Amino acid sequence: MPSASGRVRVGIIGVGGIARGAHIPGYKQLHDVDLVAFCDIIPERARQGVEEFGAPGAKAYEDYHDLLARDDIDAVSVCTPNAAHAQITIAALNAGKDVICEKPMATSPADAWAMVRAAQANQRILTVGYQHRFSDDAALLKEMVDDGTVGEVYYARAIALRRRGVPTWGVFLDKEKQGGGPLIDIGTHTVDRTLWLMGDIGKPTWVLAQTFRKLADHPGYNLWGRWDPAKFQVEDAGFGFVRFESGAVLSVETSWALNIKEDLFGTVLAGSKAGAELFDGLRVYSEERGRLVDKSFNPGRSESLYHREIAHFIDRVKSRKAPLVKPEEAATVVEVLDAIYQSAASGRPETVKTVQ
Ligand SMILES: NC(=O)c1ccc[n+]([C@@H]2O[C@H](COP(=O)([O-])OP(=O)(O)OC[C@H]3O[C@@H](n4cnc5c(N)ncnc54)[C@H](O)[C@@H]3O)[C@@H](O)[C@H]2O)c1
Structure with missing residues (x-):
């Protein structure tokens, strides 16, 4: 628990x-x-963290068990590979x-649900770094779904x-350290933000998907420099179609390398009363007085979503209220992605097995 002074002591792993x-x-x-x-398995990185950002008396660790053994640490950020x-x-x-x-959250549903159970058993706050949920546009669209403006959402696209x-x-x-590629x-x-926005659609039931590794052997221009094809063990693009208990369906489209015009990140929702696109800004599509109406919303403040996410986490550590990104929701995302990989591997539709 935070100290009597109200200060929260945090460790970075x-x-x-x-x-x-x-x-x-x-x-x-x-x-x-x-x-x-x-803490970092590369000791120099942990030492640099202490020197550049540490509070007086901050310490560096190579093994996370040693950091966790300290009883004066309230909260940790887990920032290691997946x-x-x-x-x-x-x-x-x-x-x-x-x-x-x-x-x-994890590379398998079994691990993700074990994390959820550990949080419950220890009555601890657990949340996952989905900062895109913290944009003003996303909050506004969530409000419009929750108050019925969008109606029943039955089709969505999750695009990255x-x-x-x-x-x-x-x-x-x-593959072993990350569990997969762009998906x-x-x-x-x-997928996380879109599922959250879709509202109450029940659990995912089945998935049909395909992954590809078509461009990985042809490195050329790349935003972050040339990659090594010999090290490229994961998909370079993946697509899935997911059905939920309510009958709603979700199309997932993702790539690190694909021959398309430009990068695209966002959500499309289609509901019984209105539809919405959340890319750079929010647009809402509906019908009024027998006319098609397109509304676009001013994006609002441009504060860092990471800052909001971390401020929210610390607020929850102090207030003990449930975080915006609930661990059960993040575990469902892991289930969907796992079923996508399974369907891609089997070449068949796969049912989503709920581990919980
Ligand atoms: N939220 C976002 O938008 C976003 C963006 C980038 C990365 N990430 C996630 O953050 C995580 C890390 O990505 P990154 O880009 O920082 O990678 P990175 O390679 O830059 O950093 C990972 C660090 O973890 C250290 N490490 C590995 N195993 C460890 C262990 N057992 N104990 C302590 N330290 C260990 C590594 O030495 C390295 O310094 C990944 O899960 C990635 O998906 C999220």
Whole structure:
């Protein structure tokens, strides 16, 4: 629990790109957070974290168990590659810490639900780094779905398409360490936000999908420099069609490399009263007085979504209220992505097995 002074003591596990680019700056803008511990299997990174961002007395660790053994740490950010999320998060929850874990929550549904259960058993806050839910546009569309403006949502598209945007740092191309390619890396963001926006559609029931590795052997222009085809063990594009208990359907479209005009990230919703597109800005489509009406909304403030996400996490650590991104929702995203990979591997429609 936060100290009597109300300050929250936080540890960072995995001091790489997302920790330095999002979590640490998010904590540093808060006046009631002390970054007291940094852990990385590359010791230099943990040491640099302490030197650059640590509160007085902050310590560096190579093994996360040593960081978690400290009883003066309230909360941790888990910012390691995907395959390590579950074991570190469960250990942190069992050690009494609240956790914000980077996306995707886990690489298998069994791991994701084990994380949910560990949070419940220890009565800890667990949330997942889906910062796109924190935009003003997303909040507005969510309100319009919840208050009935959109009607019953029965069709949606979750889109995260890059023409050439293959991540070349870290272990993103490593199947074992990441669990997959663009589907699990960026598809996870848009599937999460789209499912949240669709509202009450019940559980996913079945999936038909296909993944591709068509451009991975032809590196040329890339947003983050040339990739090594020999290391490219994951799909470069993946597509799925998911059905839910309510009968609603979702099309998932994602790529790191695809021969298309331009990158596209966002959500399309079609409801019985209105439809919406949430890309760069929100547009809502409906019919009034026998006319088709298109409305576009001013995007509002342009504050960092990462800052909002981290401020919200700390608010929840202090208030003990449920976070916006609930672990059960993040686990459902893992189930959908897992079923997509299974359908792609089998070449057949697959039922979504709920592990819970
Ligand atoms: N929310 C977002 O938009 C977003 C963006 C980028 C990355 N991410 C997620 O963040 C995670 C990390 O990605 P990244 O880009 O920071 O990668 P990265 O390779 O830059 O950083 C990962 C760090 O974790 C360290 N590490 C690995 N195993 C560890 C362990 N067992 N204990 C402690 N440290 C360990 C590595 O040495 C490395 O420094 C991934 O899950 C990724 O999906 C999220």
